[in-house]
Amino acid sequence: xxxxxxxxxxxxxxxxxxxxxxxxxxxxxxxxxxxxxxxxxxxxxxxxxxxxxxxxxxxxxxxxxxxxxxxxxxxxxxxxxxxxxxxxxxxxxxxxxxxxxxxxxxxxxxxx
Amino acid sequence: xxxxxxxxxxxxxxxxxxxxxxxxxxxxxxxxxxxxxxxxxxxxxxxxxxxxxxxxxxxxxxxxxxxxxxxxxxxxxxxxxxxxxxxxxxxxxxxxxxxxxxxxxxxxxxxxxx
Numbered sequence: 001x002x003x004x005x006x007x008x009x010x011x012x013x014x015x016x017x018x019x020x021x022x023x024x025x026x027x028x029x030x031x032x033x034x035x036x037x038x039x040x041x042x043x044x045x046x047x048x049x050x051x052x053x054x055x056x057x058x059x060x061x062x063x064x065x066x067x068x069x070x071x072x073x074x075x076x077x078x079x080x081x082x083x084x085x086x087x088x089x090x091x092x093x094x095x096x097x098x099x100x101x102x103x104x105x106x107x108x109x110x111x112x
Numbered sequence: 113x114x115x116x117x118x119x120x121x122x123x124x125x126x127x128x129x130x131x132x133x134x135x136x137x138x139x140x141x142x143x144x145x146x147x148x149x150x151x152x153x154x155x156x157x158x159x160x161x162x163x164x165x166x167x168x169x170x171x172x173x174x175x176x177x178x179x180x181x182x183x184x185x186x187x188x189x190x191x192x193x194x195x196x197x198x199x200x201x202x203x204x205x206x207x208x209x210x211x212x213x214x215x216x217x218x219x220x221x222x223x224x225x226x
Contacts, residue, residue, distance in 0.1 A: 006154075034214065043202055043217040044155070088154060090215070099170070100145060100206070100215055104154035 003027060004091050006103035013110055019076040021106050023089030026070065033065060033072045034090040037083075038105065044088055048074070079110045114139045118203050118218035124226050125190070125197065133188045133221045135203035144186035145204040145215065148172060155202060161186055190223065198225050 005024050013019045021035075032051040036044035050056045050063040050072065062075040072091075076083055086105040093101055116137040125131045135144065143162050147155035157170030161180040175194025180186055186205075190197045200222050206215040 008152075043220050045217075046214040049214060099157060099160050099168070100204070101157060102147070102155040 002103075003093065003101045004089055004103040006087075006089050006106050008104055009107040010109050011106055013079050013108070015079060015081060015110055015112050017079050017110075019079045019083065019108055019110070021074040021076075021087050021089075021108065023072045023074075023091075023103055024070055025072070025089075025091045027091070027093045028067075028070065030070075030091045030093050032092040033063070034092075034100075035061075035063060035072075035074045036088040036090060036102075038086045038088055040086075047087075076108075079108075081110050081112055084108055084110050116203060116205050116216050116218040118201075118221050120221060121219065123221055123223045125223060127225055128192045130189055130191050131223070133190070133201055133203075133223070135186045135188065135218060136184055137186075137205040137216070138184060139205055139216060140183070141205035141207055141216075142183070143206045143215075144180070145206075146170075146176075146178065146186070146188045147202045147204065149200040149202060158188065158201075197223055199223060 003026050034049045035047045037047050038044040048063045050065045056063045060077045064073045086107045088105045089103040119134045145160045146158040149155050156172050158176050159178040161167035167180050177189045202220045203218045204215040
């Protein structure tokens with residue numbers, strides 16, 4: 001089982017719709033969770049991080065964390081064509097040292 | 113301006129050669145990471161370092177080596193033992209308290225074997 005799993009997509013949504021991106025992780029000791037956006041050929045940029053169960057909202061973005069189910073999601077409201085990118089879920093796995101593990105990413109396409 | 117700098121942006125390597133990718137940060141971060149990304153794939157961890165003079169292997173360390181002699185620098189050497197080195201390499205850094213902060217990425221180095 002991979003440590004961090006995402007559906008590779010592509011996920012296609014119409015402009016103005018809600019895009020829902022999902023991520024599961026295997027290590028119950030994971031403490032913090034990150035969503036990054038990556039445009040083609042560019043480096044990832046952070047959208048949100050979350051480390052408490054529940055929802056965290058920032059503008060059009062909402063991160064949701066359920067540690068019991070080992071599940072984290074990202075909702076994008078009022079999706080825009082400029083949101084079209086690959087979204088990477090990252091998990092901070094803590095054992096004797098911290099390491100940040102990424103999922104394979106979900107490609108999102110927002111069409112006009 | 114604070115940030116993380118990778119160089120070069122593009123690198124071409126002949127088969128059998130070792131090459132070193134540079135990563136420098138002036139953010140005073142303790143932790144630094146090297147990731148590899150193949151087309152259409154996510155980021156796979158090569159090596160990471162939480163403190164000077166210490167580093168750990170990630171998931172795909174074979175054929176790579178690193179050093180961490182200074183807090184600011186974490187160079188990655190791609191050795192001839194790496195059979196398929198063509199990829200996009202990303203360096204990142206963060207504070208050790210990753211609950212409250214992000215990992216900052218450099219702009220990446222695209223390595224091609226010719």
